[in-house]
Amino acid sequence: MNKRYQQSSNWLERAEKTIPLGSQTFSKSRIAYPKHVSPLFIKRGENCQVWDADDNQYTDFVSGLLSVSLGYCNKAVDDAVIEQIRSGVTFSLPHQLETIVAEKLVKLIPCADMVRFGKNGSDATSAAIRLARAFTKKEHVAVCGYHGWQDWYIGSTTRDLGVPEATKSLTHTFKYNDISSLEQLFYQQKNQIAAVILEPMNTHFPEDNFLQKVKDLCQQHGAVLIFDETITGFRFSMGGAQQLFNVTPDLATFGKGMANGYPISAVVGRKDIMMLMEDIFFSGTFAGETLSLAATKATLDFMTEHKVIAHLEAIGEKLQTGLARIINDLQAQHWLTLSGHPTWSFLVINAQGDYSAIELKSLFLQEMALRGFLLGGGHNLNYSHKSEDIDALLSAYKEVLDILLQTIEDKDFHNKFYGELLSPVFKVR
């Protein structure tokens, strides 16, 4: 046990007495970071820096699972929230901010004629699916990527405990950039598919006009096309991946970075479909909560004013280019794979030599944390990351990937890794 993480360990022991897993979120928990050699609890953050329970400082490339798009404690956003606090948080009638923010989204997002708000990405994707089922009067759905914790989606993963078989049988997965896998579903579930929902991009860019082909298939078979832009929204462009790739879906869902960490999500889309919101049931006490709406307004204004996306792209390209060079110099292309969009990119560590991907990634995270970098599966950039942060990350990569290579060659993983191995929940990307 590394003394550097003593308080994290103590807090984990305490938390697990009252909180299963000691966390509300799998991706933030002890199974996502190797125990004893990683920080497990955060005390505070500022811009892209965070401090753990032991007061160790990190440059955070997880960015609150991509919910933090501008940086921790962004002043413009927090000032807007504080001003709103002074006049009330949750009311008994709708607040004008709901309309003001909805109008903003309609202006920015190509498919958005109308808008409804929720709190989590899962609220938005689940509402979109219910809407599509009501609109088409069909029940089956095709999914590609991650879409949240609700039954209709999670039943299609290996973490399906507690989901009724009847629900599971209605959800089918298809593969990104493999149009025949979707064609097959339309063939197998003839005239039964209500919706096709996909992340318009995660690890790989669309190839061979994939997104347009998905849209064509949906039109041909009378299914509603939903882009899950929970991550890509306000990241790939202000109008989301649909604007970047110039393919407009029927509905789209947003969440994560739209309010710089405040909890809000949105379903947007075509008026004729969205109007059915008046007939289905999607309704919640906190859906019009004003602090997150004020945060959304301030975040979107800040993004436009400061050209946030151009900044994310510039530093993201620098990171991808620099990392590709390091991998090339190490001649490690066959076990280290780079992918993704500059603003949300990935280094995938594959099995190599005697060691599994899990072993190598666990060692990687141990060494990165020691050097003051908090990383998960990817590089989740936010506006407060500056060019110098990328330089520092690349220097750490150089050292740590070299350690991995040496470990593989010397076959001495057990002398180098001091923690508990990662145990990821499931892989859907």
Ligand SMILES: Cc1ncc(COP(=O)(O)O)c(C=O)c1O
């Ligand atoms: C693409 C995508 N959709 C939906 C969700 C679910 O969002 P939430 O965790 O806010 O419910 C996520 C969360 O990671 C996501 O990445």
